Amino acid sequence: MKRSEAARYARLSAILAFTLVAITSGIYLHRVWVAHVEKKNAPPPPPQDVERQSSSLTFSKGEGIHKEFTVQASKSTDFKGQDASLLEEVTVTVFGKTGERNDVIRSKSCRYSKADGAIQCSGTVDMELQSAADEERSKQTPGMLQGVVHVATSGVTFDRATGNAQTVAPVKFDFPNGNGDGVGAVYASEEGHLRLVSDVHLKLRPAPPDPAKPVLRKLGSAVTEVAVNGSSLEFDRNMGVIQLHGPVTADTAAQRLTCGELVLKLDEQFRSQTLIASPGTLKQEPQVTTRGASGENTLTADKLTTRFAPEGWIRTVDAEGNVHGMSASGSLQAENGQLEMWPRLNEAKQMMMHGNVQATTRDAKTGSQRHLATNVLRLDFSGGEPGETSHVQHAETLERGTLEWTDAVSTSGATAARSKLSGDKLALDFGPLGKARQLVATGAVQTERQAGTGPLQTASAASGVVQLEPTGGWSQITMHDHVRLKEGDRSAEAQQAVFVKADESAVLS
Numbered sequence: 001m002k003r004s005e006a007a008r009y010a011r012l013s014a015i016l017a018f019t020l021v022a023i024t025s026g027i028y029l030h031r032v033w034v035a036h037v038e039k040k041n042a043p044p045p046p047p048q049d050v051e052r053q054s055s056s057l058t059f060s061k062g063e064g065i066h067k068e069f070t071v072q073a074s075k076s077t078d079f080k081g082q083d084a085s086l087l088e089e090v091t092v093t094v095f096g097k098t099g100e101r102n103d104v105i106r107s108k109s110c111r112y113s114k115a116d117g118a119i120q121c122s123g124t125v126d127m128e129l130q131s132a133a134d135e136e137r138s139k140q141t142p143g144m145l146q147g148v149v150h151v152a153t154s155g156v157t158f159d160r161a162t163g164n165a166q167t168v169a170p171v172k173f174d175f176p177n178g179n180g181d182g183v184g185a186v187y188a189s190e191e192g193h194l195r196l197v198s199d200v201h202l203k204l205r206p207a208p209p210d211p212a213k214p215v216l217r218k219l220g221s222a223v224t225e226v227a228v229n230g231s232s233l234e235f236d237r238n239m240g241v242i243q244l245h246g247p248v249t250a251d252t253a254a255q256r257l258t259c260g261e262l263v264l265k266l267d268e269q270f271r272s273q274t275l276i277a278s279p280g281t282l283k284q285e286p287q288v289t290t291r292g293a294s295g296e297n298t299l300t301a302d303k304l305t306t307r308f309a310p311e312g313w314i315r316t317v318d319a320e321g322n323v324h325g326m327s328a329s330g331s332l333q334a335e336n337g338q339l340e341m342w343p344r345l346n347e348a349k350q351m352m353m354h355g356n357v358q359a360t361t362r363d364a365k366t367g368s369q370r371h372l373a374t375n376v377l378r379l380d381f382s383g384g385e386p387g388e389t390s391h392v393q394h395a396e397t398l399e400r401g402t403l404e405w406t407d408a409v410s411t412s413g414a415t416a417a418r419s420k421l422s423g424d425k426l427a428l429d430f431g432p433l434g435k436a437r438q439l440v441a442t443g444a445v446q447t448e449r450q451a452g453t454g455p456l457q458t459a460s461a462a463s464g465v466v467q468l469e470p471t472g473g474w475s476q477i478t479m480h481d482h483v484r485l486k487e488g489d490r491s492a493e494a495q496q497a498v499f500v501k502a503d504e505s506a507v508l509s
Contacts (some may be wrong), residue, residue: 057087061160062099068095068190069163071119073110073306085112090121092158094189095132100238103189104128105158105165113189117160125167127151127187147270149175149237151194153185163189176270177312178204178478190260191238200244202228204264204272206312230262240266240273246282250275254291259304260284267310275306275334285322285425295328301337311359315345323353334377342383347390352380363471367408370472373400374426385389391434394427401426403439405473419501421466421475439466439474447477451504459497481509 028455057076073087092105107121125148134147155170158164164184173180173194184197192266204226228251230244246260261280267273277286280304286304288295302321309315317339325332335355342349359372376398383390402422431437441464449457463482466474477499485492485506494508 009147013044045390046343051127057477059086061163068093068097071112071160083114085114086110087112087119090119092119095165096163096192100132101189101192102130102132102134103192104130105156106155110158117158118157121156121158122154124152124154125156127153127165129187130194131192131238141266147176147268149270151185151187155505160174165189168197177206177272178202180228180233194233194235194237196233196235200230200233202230202233202242202244204228224252228262238267240270240429242266246280246284249490256289256291257286257304258284258289260287269310271310272308272312275308277304278302278308297325297327299323299325309343311344314346316340329364330359332357332359334358342381342390344392345383345386347383347388348379348381349383350381353377353379361472363408363473366471366473368471368473369406371404371406372397372401372426373404375399377401392430393434395436396428397426398445400424407473417451417480418449421464421477422446423464436468436472437470438468440464441466445479447479447499449499457485457487457506459483459485459499461497475499 005169023173051402055075057073058070060070060314070093071087072091072093074089075087077086077088079086087110088108090105090107090110090461092100094103094105105125105127107125108123110119110121112119122374126280129149129151130147137147137307145286151171151173153167153169155169156167157163159166164186166184168184171182171185180196180200180202182196182198184201185193186197187193188195193349194482206225210402221233226247228244230246230248233247234245234296235241236242236243242264244262244264246262248257248259248262250257250262255279257277259277261278261281262273263276263278264272265274265276279285285296285300285302287300288304299319301319301323305318307315307317313501319337319339320334323332323337332353334353334357338352339348340350343346354376357372357374357377359377362368362450372395374397378396378398379392380394382388382393400422403426404421407417421441423441423445425441427440427442428436429438429440443462445461445464447459459479459484461479464477465477467476469475479497479499481495483494483497485497485508493509496509499505500507
């Protein structure tokens with residue numbers, strides 16, 4: 001072989017060897033790079049104390065196909081030597097024993113005990129308490145949250161065996177037309193029952209006005225927010241009942257209610273329907289205090305029941321047992337009473353008092369006093385229009401009544417003059433400013449009059465009319481039909497008798 005050919009073969013062999021080395025090196029470097037990338041993208045190895053990790057976890061409690069609740073977590077971590085798991089992005093959905101519930105409890109992370117099934121969530125916990133029907137309506141109408149109660153708290157423990165969730169941390173909750181807060185809570189999910197343990201504050205808002213009814217929206221401005229405070233609270237979500245244990249206070253801009261126990265019943269849209277105040281276990285008698293330009297008025301009773309319209313204004317107020325009202329100008333007491341309000345104004349329209357009714361008024365300037373006694377009394381009030389001041393317009397006894405006047409005591413200390421009038425029915429009319437001006441008595445009318453130490457003067461007739469002074473005292477009494485008059489050992493009969501207080505005279509005709 002020639003030297004030139006040998007050199008050419010040597011060069012070709014060198015090139016081939018270099019090519020093979022290059023290919024082999026490329027393959028090796030590619031495998032090294034792939035291994036590096038896979039190692040970089042691989043999940044980190046579990047910590048030494050972690051036994052197992054899973055990407056999701058779901059378990060339920062129930063019988064047959066019916067589930068009482070379901071627990072879902074996006075990640076579960078089991079620890080070595082511990083009978084517990086760490087759950088992340090936890091959602092607990094509670095359906096209840098009958099499937100009527102659809103409560104949702106959410107938390108970022110919780111600790112699950114395998115021994116007793118308890119779930120402890122140390123961080124923030126959000127709850128949405130609603131019925132299955134509410135949940136279905138929200139699906140059909142997205143964004144509608146009527147009937148949903150939102151609860152925000154922390155440090156919640158969920159008992160898998162009982163379905164109860166509880167915490168000792170502060171709790172805030174919000175529901176249609178109201179919100180509140182307290183300290184410590186226990187939620188029995190299967191019964192839909194929420195209990196706030198202590199220091200409860202609740203605010204009740206009127207329902208938002210209907211934009212389709214501008215007149216109602218304008219008149220509804222009289223409805224105000226109510227702030228309620230109590231020592232503890234029971235909320236039955238299924239029955240729509242909130243019960244506050246006392247001492248309880250409920251405040252508006254002009255009124256305050258105090259009592260031992262307060263029960264608020266809600267309608268299907270969670271609007272205030274009925275408010276019941278009672279003494280409760282503390283035996284604290286319900287009392288309403290109204291602040292006005294003329295001073296404070298108070299009303300007490302064994303039980304007070306207030307009924308609301310859906311828009312939030314008061315329809316009626318019922319007072320049961322030992323009803324007693326006090327004001328700067330007098331007092332009123334009875335066994336029971338009912339108050340009807342003007343629509344949308346929270347102003348009195350009519351009051352009915354039953355059972356041993358006693359009403360007393362005083363005139364601060366003259367010191368004179370008027371006392372009415374009957375078994376049934378009706379009071380009609382003016383008003384009905386926005387901005388119009390409500391005052392008594394007409395008073396009437398529906399059973400036999402007696403009205404007694406006591407004049408002011410003179411500076412000489414002489415005995416005050418007393419006058420009394422009774423009838424099967426007494427009807428009292430008031431002027432525009434709420435001052436009594438005329439009394440009409442019908443049916444077996446009788447009068448008594450005694451001035452100082454003088455003799456007692458009595459009279460009887462079929463009917464009578466009394467003209468009244470602005471201070472409440474009488475100025476003239478006119479009696480009609482078969483009038484019989486007696487004073488000491490003197491007596492007289494007539495068809496009409498006119499008694500004039502100013503000159504102490506009686507004219508018979």
